[in-house]
Structure formats: structure tokens, C-alpha cells
Amino acid sequence: MHIVADRDIPGVDTCFGEWGRLTRLPGREIDARAVRDADVLLTRSITRVDDALVADSRLRFVGTCTIGTDHVDQTALTSRGIGFASAPGCNAEAVVDQVLSSLLTIAEREGTELDERRVGVVGVGNVGGRLFQRLSALGIDCLCCDPPRAQAEGDDGYVDLDTLIALCDVICLHTPLIPEGRYATYHLFDDARIEALAPETWLLNAGRGECLDGDALLRRLSRRGDITAILDVWEREPDIDQALWQRVAIATPHVAGYSLDGKLRATHMIYTALADQWGMPKCHAFEELTPPPSLSRLVLDGGLTPWEALRLCVRAVHDVRRDHDRLALACRKRGMGAGFDGCRAGKVRRREFSTLTVELGADAADYASWLAAAGFSIHTSTIITDRKTP
Ligand SMILES: NC(=O)c1ccc[n+]([C@@H]2O[C@H](COP(=O)([O-])OP(=O)(O)OC[C@H]3O[C@@H](n4cnc5c(N)ncnc54)[C@H](O)[C@@H]3O)[C@@H](O)[C@H]2O)c1
Numbered sequence: 001m002h003i004v005a006d007r008d009i010p011g012v013d014t015c016f017g018e019w020g021r022l023t024r025l026p027g028r029e030i031d032a033r034a035v036r037d038a039d040v041l042l043t044r045s046i047t048r049v050d051d052a053l054v055a056d057s058r059l060r061f062v063g064t065c066t067i068g069t070d071h072v073d074q075t076a077l078t079s080r081g082i083g084f085a086s087a088p089g090c091n092a093e094a095v096v097d098q099v100l101s102s103l104l105t106i107a108e109r110e111g112t113e114l115d116e117r118r119v120g121v122v123g124v125g126n127v128g129g130r131l132f133q134r135l136s137a138l139g140i141d142c143l144c145c146d147p148p149r150a151q152a153e154g155d156d157g158y159v160d161l162d163t164l165i166a167l168c169d170v171i172c173l174h175t176p177l178i179p180e181g182r183y184a185t186y187h188l189f190d191d192a193r194i195e196a197l198a199p200e201t202w203l204l205n206a207g208r209g210e211c212l213d214g215d216a217l218l219r220r221l222s223r224r225g226d227i228t229a230i231l232d233v234w235e236r237e238p239d240i241d242q243a244l245w246q247r248v249a250i251a252t253p254h255v256a257g258y259s260l261d262g263k264l265r266a267t268h269m270i271y272t273a274l275a276d277q278w279g280m281p282k283c284h285a286f287e288e289l290t291p292p293p294s295l296s297r298l299v300l301d302g303g304l305t306p307w308e309a310l311r312l313c314v315r316a317v318h319d320v321r322r323d324h325d326r327l328a329l330a331c332r333k334r335g336m337g338a339g340f341d342g343c344r345a346g347k348v349r350r351r352e353f354s355t356l357t358v359e360l361g362a363d364a365a366d367y368a369s370w371l372a373a374a375g376f377s378i379h380t381s382t383i384i385t386d387r388k389t390p
């Protein structure tokens with residue numbers, strides 16, 4: 001068996017190596033020639049998988065180690081009898097970690113805290129649903145908009161998008177890219193909706209860049225400059241709009257889902273899917289792939305407000321400001337496209353909040369359920385600190 005895989009998918013050698021010959025390539029170099037004699041293709045979101053790619057190949061299986069599937073023409077695969085799998089939910093926790101890190105950062109810059117705001121979650125699936133749960137558990141008022149779910153489950157618990165825009169001062173967009181149809185999300189945030197945002201609104205997009213009209217957002221930011229934009233995904237990646245990028249408060253290169261845990265979970269999901277489809281034994285457990293985190297314990301005692309304690313724990317695991325700064329540096333040095341892609345290549349080291357156990361001293365014991373709600377593991381046994389020694 002010949003397996004062609006994007007070189008930036010971790011865990012491929014362990015999971016797939018013994019099934020055949022592996023060829024690792026940069027995602028943007030995977031073309032029809034590269035897959036001509038391949039049986040299996042493993043991609044990320046940057047490889048367009050369409051009829052032109054697969055037509056002259058002997059491919060029998062394509063797996064994308066991503067949640068999003070908008071880069072894959074599944075009809076073309078089905079019509080050629082090529083099996084397909086994606087990795088729903090694989091990096092949803094990581095995206096929520098990044099959203100929390102981003103919102104806490106903007107709150108700090110503006111001298112406010114998140115419980116003074118109402119958050120609207122648009123697209124309440126694996127990512128948005130987890131975000132809603134974590135924010136609600138932290139006592140933050142949230143509204144949800146998800147017309148397909150409202151249609152299937154009933155309107156209770158959901159509002160329409162324009163109501164959400166009118167009532168929320170933080171809006172988090174987590175929809176897939178759906179080009180057309182009843183629930184189309186292409187430019188879901190168009191000129192009219194971006195203009196309708198109240199001054200001081202924070203608008204975050206971690207779904208797909210094309211769900212938001214970047215030109216309209218740039219107009220609002222340039223003319224009025226009265227809203228705060230947080231973008232992880234962009235139109236025309238990697239050649240993103242420099243003028244927009246310069247006006248975005250937290251600008252990251254489509255890395256919200258980039259935790260090592262999420263990436264390895266994706267690889268393992270595709271490995272499992274291929275084994276199931278082809279009736280092969282599964283010899284590798286997910287736990288085998290994940291190394292212990294570099295930072296596994298953090299000891300916290302009194303002296304901090306709950307929000308300060310949360311911010312400290314969040315930044316110990318994932319400080320979104322570093323990704324913002326890295327992108328700025330890379331784009332200045334290498335130009336937008338190469339800088340953007342460069343930040344998305346290579347080893348991912350970031351871990352998820354749950355890999356950090358927060359050990360709470362007596363003066364911080366009250367924070368146990370608060371930090372657990374944010375996603376951390378908690379160790380509650382009382383710690384005797386020097387400070388408490390009489
Ligand atoms: N930035 C990143 O790194 C990153 C990481 C993971 C996923 N994503 C993107 O986020 C998207 C969502 O991920 P997910 O795992 O939650 O997917 P999901 O399929 O579990 O959930 C998507 C939700 O959006 C809803 N939806 C569909 N059309 C809608 C509309 N018109 N208005 C409002 N809601 C609508 C669906 O009903 C569903 O509940 C993915 O498709 C992917 O494109 C980005």
C-alpha cells in the first residue's frame with residue numbers, strides 16, 4: 001500500500017507506517033502527480049481534494065485530519081468509489097481554549113471582565129457547543145444561534161442571528177463554510193450585519209474565513225474603528241488582506257485548533273476509520289501517541305481574583321498573544337503568504353487545558369469548580385505553604 005500524507009500531520013508514522021510505504025509532502029505540494037500511484041491520501045485543510053486531484057489516481061481512501069471538510073469534494077470521491085473520513089470534533093477543545101485565551105486578553109486590555117458581557121455563539125456544534133458549556137459554567141450569559149439545530153430540535157434555547165447581533169456584545173462565529181442553500185454561511189456576516197454590530201462589540205471568527213466578509217469588516221474597522229475583531233481564519237488564506245490584518249486586535253494564522261492532543265486525535269480517528277473500512281486490525285491506542293505535557297502541574301494559592309487566577313492558568317497552557325506576535329514577526333520577515341503558512345508548519349507543542357493539573361492551596365480552594373469549569377484538571381488536597389506557617 002502506498003500512503004501519501006501531508007508532512008505536518010503528527011503520529012502518521014506510528015499509526016500508518018506498518019501498513020505500507022509512506023510519502024510525506026508539504027500540503028500545498030500534494031497534486032495529481034503526487035497521488036497518481038497512491039492508495040491512501042491523508043490531508044489537512046490546505047489541500048484541495050477534487051476530481052482534478054484524484055481522477056488519474058488509484059486512490060481508494062482519503063482521510064482529512066480536520067474537522068472542516070469544505071476543501072473536499074465528497075461527491076467526486078463517492079462517484080469514483082473512494083472511501084472518505086474526516087475527524088469531527090478532533091480539535092474542538094483546542095479551539096475553545098484559544099477562544100477563552102482571546103476573550104480574557106481583550107477583557108484585560110479593556111479593563112473589564114467577561115461576566116460583564118453577553119456572549120453570542122453562532123454555530124453550536126462540536127466547537128460552539130463546548131464553548132457555550134464552558135462559558136455558561138463560568139457564569140457568563142450566553143445566547144446561541146444555530147438554525148439547523150433549531151429546526152431539528154425546536155427553537156427553545158436558540159435565537160435568530162439578527163436577534164443575537166442586537167443582544168450580544170461578544171460574538172463568536174463557529175460555523176462551517178456552506179457555500180449555498182437554506183443554511184448557507186458564505187458571508188453570513190455581510191456588510192449589513194457587520195454595520196449592525198453595536199459599538200464596543202467584540203467579533204471573533206474561528207470557523208472559516210469566508211463566513212465573514214473581510215472587506216466589509218475592514219471598512220467598519222477603518223471608518224469607525226469602534227469594534228474589536230479577533231480573527232483566526234481569513235478569506236484567501238494564506239494570502240490574507242494585510243490592511244485587515246493590521247486592524248485586527250488578535251490576529252492568528254488559523255491555529256485555534258492546533259493542540260498536539262487535537263492533531264493526534266485527528267490522526268487516530270482517521271487511522272481507526274481506515275482500519276474499520278478495510279477490515280484491518282487496530283494496533284495503536286490513542287494514549288500511545290500522546291506524550292506527557294511539559295507543564296503538568298501548577299500550584300495556586302490565594303492573593304488572586306478568580307479572573308486573575310483563570311488568566312494565569314490559561315496563559316500557562318496557551319497564551320494566544322504569542323501566536324499573534326509570531327504571525328506579525330513572520331509576515332514582516334517573509335511577507336503575508338509565506339509568513340502565514342510558515343506559522344502553520346512544523347511541530348505543534350501546545351497542549352489542551354485538561355493536561356494541566358492545578359493544585360490548589362487552602363486560600364485558593366474556592367477556585368476548584370471555577371477552574372474545572374474552564375477545562376483544567378484540579379487537585380484539591382490542601383497544601384501547606386510557608387506563608388501559612390506561624
Ligand atoms: N480555526 C480553527 O482552527 C478551526 C478548528 C476546528 C474547526 N474549525 C471550523 O469550525 C467549524 C465548526 O466546527 P464544529 O466542530 O463545531 O462543527 P460542527 O459540524 O460540529 O458544528 C457546526 C454547527 O454549525 C451549525 N450551522 C450550520 N449552518 C449554520 C448557519 N447558517 N448558522 C448558524 N449555525 C449553523 C450546524 O448546525 C452545527 O451545529 C468547522 O466546520 C471548521 O470549518 C476551525
Ligand SMILES: O=C(O)[C@H](O)[C@H](O)COP(=O)(O)O
Binds near residue numbers: 258
Ligand atoms: O477544520 C479543522 O479541523 C481546522 O480548521 C484545522 O485546525 C485546520 O488545520 P490544518 O488543516 O492546518 O491542520
